[in-house]
Amino acid sequence: MYVIVTYDIEQERVGKILKVCRKYLNWVQNSVFEGEITQAKFEKLKLELQENIERSRDSVRFYIISDKTLVTVEVLGQEKGSTSFMY
């Protein structure tokens, strides 16, 4: 399955969340990751994020699509997908 993750995390935790997401998915824009992932790994990703966010203050959104071919991606401006911009 294909997953897009967007997050809005308070400053003190954002570095840790970035590290967790990077283990499973591809960084494409600040606070946005995407990629193919198995159900088992997706469950692990969610668990790790759950352990590291502050539920009352942080927000993580998962868009789960059964097949990447069902999604068309368009970009305006910079295609940030290189790691040099990450935060």
Place this chain on the structure above:
Amino acid sequence: MYVIVTYDIEQERVGKILKVCRKYLNWVQNSVFEGEITQAKFEKLKLELQENIERSRDSVRFYIISDKTLVTVEVLGQEKGSTSFMY
């Protein structure tokens, strides 16, 4: 069609981009909008964004899915979707 928009915009332009997106889609998280939109309105949204971003410095990503039922959304932590948090 269903569109998710994520953007990474420099501070001086982010307010304008927020206003443009709000005319067409629903704010769900900082720098993330989503919603049902017609092809015609989607073209208008892209045009307006193109006129307001700095292509060499800003990044707008569109995920286009033919049908909302093809996407499952899960949220960890805060469901920010109310306008009180917007920026």
